[in-house]
Amino acid sequence: MQRRHLIGAASAWAAAWPLGGSADPLPFASPALPARIRASVDRVIDIGVCTRPFRLQGPRIESERLFGKTVVHHYGHGGSGWSLSWGSAAIGALPLIQATGERRIAVIGGGAIGLTTARVAQQAGLRVRLYARERPPEVASTHATGMWTPDSRLCALAAATPAFERRWEAMARHAFRSYQQLLGAPGSPIEWRDGHVLSDTPFDAPGAGDHGLPGEPEYPDLMDLIADLRPRSSPLRPDQHPFKVAHARRFTQMVFHIRPYQRMLVEDFLRDGGEWIQRDFQHARELATLPERTLVNCTGYGAKALFNDPLLIPVRGQTARLIPQPEVTDLLVYRGHNLVVVPRRDGLLVQAQDPQDFNNPDHKVVRALTDAAVQRLASLFA
Template structure:
């Protein structure tokens, strides 16, 4: 045996002997076998939210454009103009914007025209305008306002493709098929945005309840449909797998949209590609008839219900309270009576859904209630 190999082997044996000697001096279980060690590490990945009224920096109320039978996706004639409708998404506008935008694009393709007027500058309008551009159409957006002064700017911003998307009893099999198509298209499109300035990101989401819900309430929230095979499914956690003082806890990964940067990014790209934005409020069908384009895509949300006398459309208001951003908190949580969502521009508390309410004035009592509920939850967390 040469000297080099001898010393290499001797060093390995010595290191192993030293390791065994150290382990024999340690009391208690070995680190790699200590299950509680890994659980405690998991707890540190769920930091507590700082909650107090003085950390609230703004309160807003947004109006979801709910339509009883679901988003209107169809083509009709208005005088000499072809109208393609794409509105009434309820709480699912952010999630379905690219999918219903693609369906609207297919309807526009059935016309002989290449210049399109698009009404509305929220997330549905911007996505639809972008897709039309990608198919070679020249698009002008007509809108009474632009981000951040649009209803889409007041949303929570998470992947929820069937949140208040329709009245379940009014949904037809044809609508559900369109919804599935839109959901799949939107999901694929959102994945293309990952890594682009964090306008779309993935994070953990928890649902926490003191008592386990009944079989009919286990889905939770206001989701009408569910499509398996896209986003990860919910997984119930045992008490040793979470830090909450609750009998029922489940977790999944979900997408979060950083709304201010998302809207600016896509609107700027639309304009860089030659798109135009004209500030013009559409109040009557005559206003539409006066537009120079022969094809008009209607993405006005609640405004569309008024212009086209659609009795199915009404608002569902949702209040949000924004806390100072907390860098280490990077998850979403919902419990009975309140939830919070982490975004780059702040941590948003919510929990309301008032039907047929046009009131956009925040109710401070609602905010204080959420702070109280979530504060109690945080105080009872382990670790």
Template structure:
């Protein structure tokens, strides 16, 4: 299930999932908690503190996780995770680790210090390898640091018409292993991973004509059938439930809610780097221009976790950038919920309230460059605020 399909399901009548291991007895829905007074979000575009933009590394055939030879070295690729890199990181790292250590446990070079590189380095280290991470940028500077940070394991992960027959099983293995590992960071100091209520909001009133929203940019003349595997995880994630109007603070026709896992990326990054270094891992800032540059490294095994950088470094022209932008407002620690609907996604993290324009999986597809669009940011905030605006009086 793509992110958009998951969203529409959350907004629709059906429950999200029934557990794969659940018995056939259908239990009544749990009693809803009355929550009429959600702490208000302060949604105003004059409060924007930063706007971040990044390209998702979309690969139609799905992430490349495979081994090959590079001179006398073993080269393992682990890149191309689209809009799912944080979500799938640990499971993908697990497969890359198996490939990297198949000849024995020794020294390994990991190229890349984003979500994929650091989780791969961590698992290699836990298996006993001596690991050095080489990268142009460290995690706070990488594209990974500009992600939304939600559990979105099949967001722009592949083109359903371009994956091989084994991929859905590989994806499921990655997703389940990642989910389990992410749980180990829940409830830790400063909450590197947390569960927050997330509302799906449908039927928000139309804006006033004089405060109309920005029109969407034209989508490219291709239509990708984005792979959708969410149903394979049935029972793993919490189910959503509908709320009656007295149980939420939105001005919307339909509202559902479910706890959703989110990554507090600043703290998770800090933890991953600190733990890696505390266990003897080394970080070295270095840029590689051609695969031949890698042969100069002393390590006999190299894991390539360069994300979209693999397009230039390894000439992988199948990588397509999918642009995404977030507008950030000052943190509101009292707001422990997020929502999506009316064409936006809003989340509350310790480093800020992020507001993102969303408009289907083709939005931002094949948009080169990471240029800030201030109008898009303002529009997203206007749309978000409309979800709370009072309804016009009935006539």
């Protein structure tokens, strides 16, 4: 297993442009040029902050007896919550839920992990009641970038034992297959999109790219295990792209339109008999009052306070939306500058990362961070 010395929102970009991809420029002379992004700070319509629930040892997926109930813990998916969700629910949480023999269960939490765990349990024939303090779009998951990055800030290199890797691979492959089934769903919440990854230095130059935040561990390069699921990227000649950078590659990536996707999951859950109850648990012992005997804890970063988990590390992230431009369909990644743009129907999502974001639970918006990212984006267009 290789180390990942560089990250760019962890492995997202490695997923996007596997360097094992083609060394040859695209075979056609001039691929359709991407539409120009109107990148200016007065077009920012929303800025959100959320914390990735990161654990050095990887997500916590195990059950314990508490207050006369079985609590199946299912949280701590770092920067991979949306991407791994279906696999983590089906391969990690569901067997633990089924082992209790209960037909009615409670899921605590309605973010990426809670929603998909509830759906997987329903599909397995269980009745599910979901309790959560916030519902979409108020949940932290809403502010994710929306790319399929199943190993992004998921565990430290030291935790990637062969057993962990085998399990991760099974989950990632399951999640990938699940998402292919959702292509073409009403409102197209899941899509494959083309994009450009840009760099000032050659892609294979040692030390080039996005480095981790101060304090971050090294991450394992898990994406190597599922290289066959990723389309190959191709280098572009200067006349094949419109950007003011020295190096560019074209890649293809699966993206999530998070808001319509959340809506679809909630509607499917309610249609299949799910019940949603707004509830804020101040202390884990309040769970003893619930009628269900099997509870699945999908509280994400909330598990730190609720279950006193000292191992959960908040990795702050800030995403902004620019006024939607339906003509812009291509993703953009500017390597070495931590700049990522995902064109979604609810706006052009621009991610900004601050050097202080590792182990930072602060939810305050830093406007200057977004403005700098938008200005950097503007500078890419000649």
